[in-house]
Amino acid sequence: MSKMEKEPLFSAKNLKYLTGPFSANNPVIVQILGICSALAVTVQLKPAIVMALSVTVVTAFSNLVMSLLRNGVPARIRIIVQLVVIAALVILVDQVLKAYLYEVSKQLSVYVGLIITNCIVMGRIEAFALANKPWPALLDGIGNGLGYGLILVVVAFFRELLGSGSLLGYPIVPESWYIAEGGFYSNCGLMLFPPMALIIVGCIIWVHRSRNKDLQEK
């Protein structure tokens, strides 16, 4: 931004594409997209972070590729072209995870494959990449991926802390607090079950919308 060029790479407008999805236009809690995978991988913090990064990579590059191709693909067959681009990127991510993070990739199981049908990826291509230049499209992809990751990390933080008493695998709750050691505390096992993820997201929406009144329904 130091040089006043015609359109700087990080102009205010471009920066907004990047930061908008963090809160006001968050893909999970405002656009209600990509919830399927958002909840299942949040039992622990580590898989949630890996999942967030994978989705960010796929959204960013699929947005970039589709934005580059946007004038060459006929509208009638665009869905299948998008699916091929996304599926190819997801296969790449899956192979990289299997090679370097095998344990986490086992935990994520089918949810890596489900990035293909993650509505965020498809939704951002349809809503943004097909009508914009490659650079804003890339920023929009990164922004939405990170906005999705933010929710994942918040949900996983509460589930791991309250459900297992640890964060990233490191114990946080002191050993002597537990009932087995003569203390008063025990982990909330319910947090590890799927329904609690939904309730936590519901509460995040509640807090977020009470602070952003314009998002509330009628």
Place this chain on the structure above:
Amino acid sequence: MEMLNIFIRSIFIDNMVFAFFFGMCSYIAVSKSVKTALGLGAAVTFVMVMTVPLNYLLYQFVLKSGALVWAGFPEVNLSFLSFIVFIATIAAFVQLVEMIVEKFSPTLYSQLGIFLPLIAVNCAIMGGSLFMQQKVDAMQLTSVWESVIYGLGSGLGWWLAIVMMAAIREKTTYSHIPAALKGPGIAFIITGLMGIAFMIFSGIQF
């Protein structure tokens, strides 16, 4: 017995929505009235009954490691291609259904119009095929009929969930919900509570 177990399990215990969150996007978006929920649920169930066995056959005879013995390539392992093959099957099948429905029943087409293309990216369908792949690797699905039953059960489970949700949301239209919770917020919490209720089914076996 094995078939009945797979069927009951896929509807109630491994329910697509409550246990795995599959198809949540359309589940939250389309569960505002029971009528549309019934239509979408039927379409999803139908597509699932067809695509899970199709993908089962493709996985068993083309993609799995050692699956190409019949073609004379016992060493080839194409399982890394399964994502792209599954999604291609699903997208092609949805396209086919759309064209058939449009040709033979224009009324049904106009009723389902918006939902049909949406089904291609419904994670429940893709999830069904991916779980099928996992179950084949774990030797839990051993014949094409079991995969039909699995597809049917998973589809019915999703259908049941979205119709129940739509019925509850129709009732809550007149409830006093805090302004910030209206819409998706309360929908998530209701789904969570329904999920807790569905946990009572775990452990049922025949």
